[in-house]
Amino acid sequence: MTADFRVIVVDLAREPDFELGALKVRPAVRQVEISGRAETLEPRILQVLVALSRRRGEVVSREELIETCWNGVVVGEDSLNRCVYRLRKLGESSGAFEVETIPKVGYRLHVAGPAGAATMASATCVAVGRSRTRWSTASRACRC
Numbered sequence: 001m002t003a004d005f006r007v008i009v010v011d012l013a014r015e016p017d018f019e020l021g022a023l024k025v026r027p028a029v030r031q032v033e034i035s036g037r038a039e040t041l042e043p044r045i046l047q048v049l050v051a052l053s054r055r056r057g058e059v060v061s062r063e064e065l066i067e068t069c070w071n072g073v074v075v076g077e078d079s080l081n082r083c084v085y086r087l088r089k090l091g092e093s094s095g096a097f098e099v100e101t102i103p104k105v106g107y108r109l110h111v112a113g114p115a116g117a118a119t120m121a122s123a124t125c126v127a128v129g130r131s132r133t134r135w136s137t138a139s140r141a142c143r144c
Contacts, residue, residue, distance in 0.1 A: 007067045008054075010047040020053060021112040023096035034094045041090075044069060048083040049090075052099065052109040061106035 015027035024033040030046050031038050041049070047069040052060055065080060066072070084099055084107060091097045100108045 021096035
């Protein structure tokens with residue numbers, strides 16, 4: 001299967017600093033900062049965050065994440081799942097962003113605050129298998 005996306009490998013040393021809501025991300029030093037508190041992240045977790053932030057509000061496939069963050073090396077599903085889990089924890093604790101799972105496809109980053117309000121407001125509940133919903137934007141409690 002040939003991917004139909006342009007692969008730009010995440011090189012943390014060359015990535016510029018950026019903000020996700022109130023979270024300041026410094027890829028070159030592998031740090032995120034919110035309210036004056038800095039945390040150092042594992043390189044792979046930060047690579048996944050950078051890859052998702054490059055395409056804020058757009059769906060990024062699992063295959064594209066593996067190509068851009070693992071440089072195409074074959075890895076188990078658990079490797080990417082672990083990174084996404086850790087990013088969700090960071091997003092929850094900081095309130096700066098959310099990572100939405102698009103079942104069978106990939107992930108989408110939603111940024112909180114003024115810069116990401118349009119992205120988060122336009123997102124809808126995502127049906128997951130037989131359960132009613134697993135993700136909602138504003139209230140975190142979907143009434144689907």
